[in-house]
Amino acid sequence: KISESENCFYQFYNSTMNSQNSVTLKLESFLHDALEKDEFILYYQPQINVKSGTIQGVEALLRWQHPELGLVSPTSFINLAEQTGLIVPIGQWVLKTACQQNKIWHSQGFPPLRVSVNLSPLQFKQPDFPLVVSRILEETQLKPNLLELEVSASTVMKDLEYSYHMLSQLQSLGVYISIDDFTTSYASWERLKHIPFDTLKINRDFVRQLKNDPQDLAIISAMVSLGRGFNLRVVAEGVETLQQIELLRSQNCEQMQGFWFSRPLAAEEATKLLPFDYNVL
Numbered sequence: 188k189i190s191e192s193e194n195c196f197y198q199f200y201n202s203t204m205n206s207q208n209s210v211t212l213k214l215e216s217f218l219h220d221a222l223e224k225d226e227f228i229l230y231y232q233p234q235i236n237v238k239s240g241t242i243q244g245v246e247a248l249l250r251w252q253h254p255e256l257g258l259v260s261p262t263s264f265i266n267l268a269e270q271t272g273l274i275v276p277i278g279q280w281v282l283k284t285a286c287q288q289n290k291i292w293h294s295q296g297f298p299p300l301r302v303s304v305n306l307s308p309l310q311f312k313q314p315d316f317p318l319v320v321s322r323i324l325e326e327t328q329l330k331p332n333l334l335e336l337e338v339s340a341s342t343v344m345k346d347l348e349y350s351y352h353m354l355s356q357l358q359s360l361g362v363y364i365s366i367d368d369f370t371t372s373y374a375s376w377e378r379l380k381h382i383p384f385d386t387l388k389i390n391r392d393f394v395r396q397l398k399n400d401p402q403d404l405a406i407i408s409a410m411v412s413l414g415r416g417f418n419l420r421v422v423a424e425g426v427e428t429l430q431q432i433e434l435l436r437s438q439n440c441e442q443m444q445g446f447w448f449s450r451p452l453a454a455e456e457a458t459k460l461l462p463f464d465y466n467v468l
């Protein structure tokens with residue numbers, strides 16, 4: 188459960204982030220200490236194929252287990268981590284921890300599961316990032332095809348040529364690439380035409396506003412068929428209601444992630460879900 192205090196933290200941080208004053212420096216050192224003290228933890232949220240009823244993968248989501256504030260959401264500290272560059276070592280910790288956990292699940296005999304890890308824009312900008320990924324795969328002995336890297340659509344579109352090269356290198360390691368927070372604008376399809384990736388995640392704001400009207404249904408249908416044409420896996424995120432599930436399914440969108448199925452869970456809790464079948468639908 189994300190605590191109330193997290194909000195205070197966020198407002199506090201927001202009011203100070205523009206000035207390099209002592210408070211900002213203090214927050215920076217808190218984040219640095221958090222890494223040192225091993226206060227970060229990953230939660231995992233399943234991605235379900237509603238047709239087969241099985242869990243296809245899990246998305247790893249970062250939390251800060253703060254001794255006083257409780258469980259702090261990434262939205263409260265990711266920006267600060269990004270601005271201070273701390274996201275680079277934090278991101279490496281995330282990648283390694285997610286790979287280790289998936290290796291554990293794999294060796295426990297669960298069906299192969301893909302773990303998705305979010306990349307920050309700054310991580311994505313590191314030219315040596317593919318080396319980092321291959322080193323972590325080596326260290327954790329996780330098969331590359333059990334790892335997926337999520338980059339937001341806006342990050343990818345900032346520099347298409349760079350993205351093309353970075354994503355090609357990552358794909359050649361054998362890992363999967365997912366474009367996160369995809370919006371419905373035609374421009375994004377046009378621009379992503381030559382970009383190598385495997386999965387497209389429909390922005391949760393779109394899913395939240397989904398209505399049973401011809402326009403919305405046409406948009407989902409278009410996204411699904413474009414996804415098919417691009418040979419992509421299409422995942423709708425932020426699915427909270429049975430009505431959303433039914434609308435998505437009616438347009439052949441079969442992969443979903445959201446609170447309706449499960450909130451993000453600590454590894455131990457997530458493990459209990461893995462044998463579970465969502466065939467009830």
Ligand code: C2E
Pocket residue numbers: 232247248249260261262265274278281305306307308337367368391424425426427444445446447451
């Ligand atoms: P995201 O990658 O788009 O992750 C999905 C967010 O939607 C998660 O928020 C998840 O908890 C939330 N969510 C999932 N299902 C539902 C639902 O049914 N309803 C609603 N309202 N929300 C749902 P979370 O965990 O707070 O993460 C927020 C963002 O922080 C992520 O968005 C991602 O951009 C970033 N983030 C999380 N972990 C990491 C990380 O390890 N590294 C980096 N760089 N960014 C991360």
Ligand code: MG
Pocket residue numbers: 225226227228
């Ligand atoms: Mg830890």
Ligand code: MG
Pocket residue numbers: 246305337367
């Ligand atoms: Mg994501």
Ligand code: MG
Pocket residue numbers: 367368388390391424
């Ligand atoms: Mg997203």
